[in-house]
Amino acid sequence: MANQPRRRVRAADVAAAAGVSPTAVSFALNNRDSGNISPETKRRILETAERLGYEPHHVARSLRSRTTHSIGLVTDAVASSPFGGRLLAAAAERAESTGHIMLVMDTHSRDDREAAAIHELERRQVDALIYASMGFRVLSSRPTTHLPVVLANCTADNPDELSVFPDDAYGATRALHHLADLGHQRVTMLSGNWDPLGPRDNQGNISGPIRRDAFLAAARERSVQATVIEGGWDIHDGYRSAMTALDGVPAGQRPTAIFAITDRAALGAMLAAARLGLDVPGDLSIVGFDDQEKMAECAVPPLTTIALPHARMGEEAVAMVLAAAAGETVEDRRRALPCELVVRESTAPPR
Amino acid sequence: MANQPRRRVRAADVAAAAGVSPTAVSFALNNRDSGNISPETKRRILETAERLGYEPHHVARSLRSRTTHSIGLVTDAVASSPFGGRLLAAAAERAESTGHIMLVMDTHSRDDREAAAIHELERRQVDALIYASMGFRVLSSRPTTHLPVVLANCTADNPDELSVFPDDAYGATRALHHLADLGHQRVTMLSGNWDPLGPRDNQGNISGPIRRDAFLAAARERSVQATVIEGGWDIHDGYRSAMTALDGVPAGQRPTAIFAITDRAALGAMLAAARLGLDVPGDLSIVGFDDQEKMAECAVPPLTTIALPHARMGEEAVAMVLAAAAGETVEDRRRALPCELVVRESTAPPR
DNA sequence: CTGTTAGCGCTTTCAA
DNA sequence: TTGAAAGCGCTAACAG
Numbered sequence: 008m009a010n011q012p013r014r015r016v017r018a019a020d021v022a023a024a025a026g027v028s029p030t031a032v033s034f035a036l037n038n039r040d041s042g043n044i045s046p047e048t049k050r051r052i053l054e055t056a057e058r059l060g061y062e063p064h065h066v067a068r069s070l071r072s073r074t075t076h077s078i079g080l081v082t083d084a085v086a087s088s089p090f091g092g093r094l095l096a097a098a099a100e101r102a103e104s105t106g107h108i109m110l111v112m113d114t115h116s117r118d119d120r121e122a123a124a125i126h127e128l129e130r131r132q133v134d135a136l137i138y139a140s141m142g143f144r145v146l147s148s149r150p151t152t153h154l155p156v157v158l159a160n161c162t163a164d165n166p167d168e169l170s171v172f173p174d175d176a177y178g179a180t181r182a183l184h185h186l187a188d189l190g191h192q193r194v195t196m197l198s199g200n201w202d203p204l205g206p207r208d209n210q211g212n213i214s215g216p217i218r219r220d221a222f223l224a225a226a227r228e229r230s231v232q233a234t235v236i237e238g239g240w241d242i243h244d245g246y247r248s249a250m251t252a253l254d255g256v257p258a259g260q261r262p263t264a265i266f267a268i269t270d271r272a273a274l275g276a277m278l279a280a281a282r283l284g285l286d287v288p289g290d291l292s293i294v295g296f297d298d299q300e301k302m303a304e305c306a307v308p309p310l311t312t313i314a315l316p317h318a319r320m321g322e323e324a325v326a327m328v329l330a331a332a333a334g335e336t337v338e339d340r341r342r343a344l345p346c347e348l349v350v351r352e353s354t355a356p357p358r
Numbered sequence: 359m360a361n362q363p364r365r366r367v368r369a370a371d372v373a374a375a376a377g378v379s380p381t382a383v384s385f386a387l388n389n390r391d392s393g394n395i396s397p398e399t400k401r402r403i404l405e406t407a408e409r410l411g412y413e414p415h416h417v418a419r420s421l422r423s424r425t426t427h428s429i430g431l432v433t434d435a436v437a438s439s440p441f442g443g444r445l446l447a448a449a450a451e452r453a454e455s456t457g458h459i460m461l462v463m464d465t466h467s468r469d470d471r472e473a474a475a476i477h478e479l480e481r482r483q484v485d486a487l488i489y490a491s492m493g494f495r496v497l498s499s500r501p502t503t504h505l506p507v508v509l510a511n512c513t514a515d516n517p518d519e520l521s522v523f524p525d526d527a528y529g530a531t532r533a534l535h536h537l538a539d540l541g542h543q544r545v546t547m548l549s550g551n552w553d554p555l556g557p558r559d560n561q562g563n564i565s566g567p568i569r570r571d572a573f574l575a576a577a578r579e580r581s582v583q584a585t586v587i588e589g590g591w592d593i594h595d596g597y598r599s600a601m602t603a604l605d606g607v608p609a610g611q612r613p614t615a616i617f618a619i620t621d622r623a624a625l626g627a628m629l630a631a632a633r634l635g636l637d638v639p640g641d642l643s644i645v646g647f648d649d650q651e652k653m654a655e656c657a658v659p660p661l662t663t664i665a666l667p668h669a670r671m672g673e674e675a676v677a678m679v680l681a682a683a684a685g686e687t688v689e690d691r692r693r694a695l696p697c698e699l700v701v702r703e704s705t706a707p708p709r
Numbered sequence: 710c711t712g713t714t715a716g717c718g719c720t721t722t723c724a725a
Numbered sequence: 726t727t728g729a730a731a732g733c734g735c736t737a738a739c740a741g
Contacts, residue, residue, distance in 0.1 A: 033735070066420045069717095109462050379729075381721075381728060
């Protein structure tokens with residue numbers, strides 16, 4: 008603490024050491040050599056900077072250039088979500104690749120903290136804002152801010168708002184097609200609706216109905232006999248629903264495949280199947296949804312599922328919001344990213 | 359874009375409107391009224407600031423005061439971890455409560471990116487650094503930086519380094535005591551060792567051996583017959599190990615309880631039990647470890663487990679590092695936080 | 710092609 | 726008790 012080796016080296020120090028002006032240093036380091044700085048001088052400056060271990064002072068630069076190269080992320084729950092982190096990490100990585108950094112504010116699903124979070128981010132002079140929700144929702148109004156915003160894992164009534172979200176319908180359709188292709192004729196979906204009185208962290212989530220409707224439509228199209236059991240999203244919900252669908256039902260009427268609203272529900276279904284002595288996928292095929300980390304791929308057997316594009320959402324969100332912040336016109340203001348099928352071992356032809 | 363309602367209001371504007379100097383404004387707003395500004399003037403300034411909607415410019419303030427009120431968090435995986443987010447969210451919230459904000463850099467478990475991440479954070483002039491690892495590890499050297507650092511979910515050889523990490527041994531002991539108190543005499547632990555050739559994201563994780571050793575010691579102390587099966591941390595590992603422990607073993611020799619290294623392994627054990635027609639907790643009690651979100655509490659039946667103190671680690675890490683940054687002497691430089699028992703329905707007396 | 714100069718918006722020493 | 730003035734470290738007009 009006593010003897011700091013040497014004080015910070017500033018642009019002025021580099022200038023002095025290289026025998027040029029601070030301007031030249033600034034130009035050289037920012038590649039603003041639009042015909043005004045000689046290659047030789049530039050080389051010397053760069054070398055001197057290197058030798059002195061010069062690091063531009065980010066804060067000073069921000070003050071002057073009125074841009075902080077930072078992006079605010081406000082979310083209702085990076086935490087509680089099993090995959091929120093995936094979106095965040097992808098966004099952080101993408102941001103980093105263009106010299107930006109993510110400032111994170113978690114509102115813990117408390118609406119009253121949202122405004123405060125945005126406000127704080129504005130005070131911090133972030134260049135842009137990403138608003139990520141845990142469940143896929145449709146916002147009736149965009150977050151209040153003058154900053155460019157993109158909505159991630161949610162969208163808005165107003166089609167002009169920038170947003171990236173999962174194409175749940177596509178995913179559910181893929182699931183049914185996979186099963187139909189395998190030859191299944193009786194499929195039961197373990198669905199889950201948005202419960203307006205449900206847990207806060209899932210309020211307004213509309214993935215449930217979207218997945219169900221797409222599933223039903225696809226089943227009709229492929230002439231597959233489809234049944235829906237409304238339940239919840241968690242392991243025990245999947246267990247209960249699967250029991251309803253399977254227990255005591257004669258083999259001839261029993262569904263030969265189950266499409267679960269989440270991987271967790273699918274796991275519950277696996278538990279039910281095990282309890283009932285049903286082999287997966289021999290007696291029963293199971294498809295999940297989410298491709299949840301350390302869950303789908305580690306299930307017994309590994310779960311065939313529909314992957315939620317969290318990483319891509321994070322990346323696209325950053326790309327879009329940066330483009331908007333740069334004043335570019337962004338095409339495709341609403342981006343529905345496909346939820347792709349991941350085939351593993353929990354599905355097979357019925358026997 | 360054309361007509362910005364009105365330009366930013368600066369401290370000077372407030373000063374002008376209130377008929378005082380910028381100095382007075384600064385003093386009033388920072389409560390630096392150590393006997394130099396009259397209450398009346400201060401009130402007028404505050405009121406004027408309020409009326410004009412004045413917001414101090416954070417960047418300018420940082421430049422001048424040489425402190426950014428921000429904390430860098432570098433982690434090897436907020437993403438891949440099922441609970442990394444919990445630590446992050448708690449840290450973010452705690453930071454926020456003192457006007458700090460978290461800057462996140464995820465290295466995706468690539469060591470070569472760590473230095474770059476720290477460097478970037480330093481360039482950003484963060485006041486302090488938190489280094490969070492996904493699995494509990496012991497670092498042989500601290501991250502290279504002149505900033506105050508606290509290690510979260512890991513610790514260092516050098517006892518002077520600040521760190522917060524889970525007391526795995528305590529947790530494993532609690533688990534066995536719970537089972538012993540219930541009357542179990544034969545308990546099998548589904549353990550998992552650090553595999554030096556294992557997946558990157560779990561390298562160096564020492565929770566496995568710690569939990570196992572503590573479990574064994576506690577069993578000895580309580581005269582419980584303990585067996586350990588070495589396996590892995592995931593669902594399928596738990597399934598396989600549980601099968602080994604249970605399948606074909608006569609009831610009289612079979613363990614009456616299983617202690618799994620993770621909730622995921624516990625879930626695998628539940629799957630195995632279901633497959634073997636064993637009732638949980640009637641025929642078999644199961645205790646997990648982690649208290650993983652949407653997993654332990656939603657299992658069938660809800661899983662008795664040992665909770666990892668991720669939220670507390672996040673909070674303590676922020677508190678410690680801020681104290682260190684403020685130049686305070688920090689007691690308890692190494693903090694092992696207890697992993698507490700959460701009793702749910704997967705455990706009962708043996709029958 | 711290069712250097713001088715004037716700030717960005719705030720804090721804080723120092724003098725009034 | 727208050728205010729003038731000098732920067733923090735950098736960038737970008739504008740002259741030279």
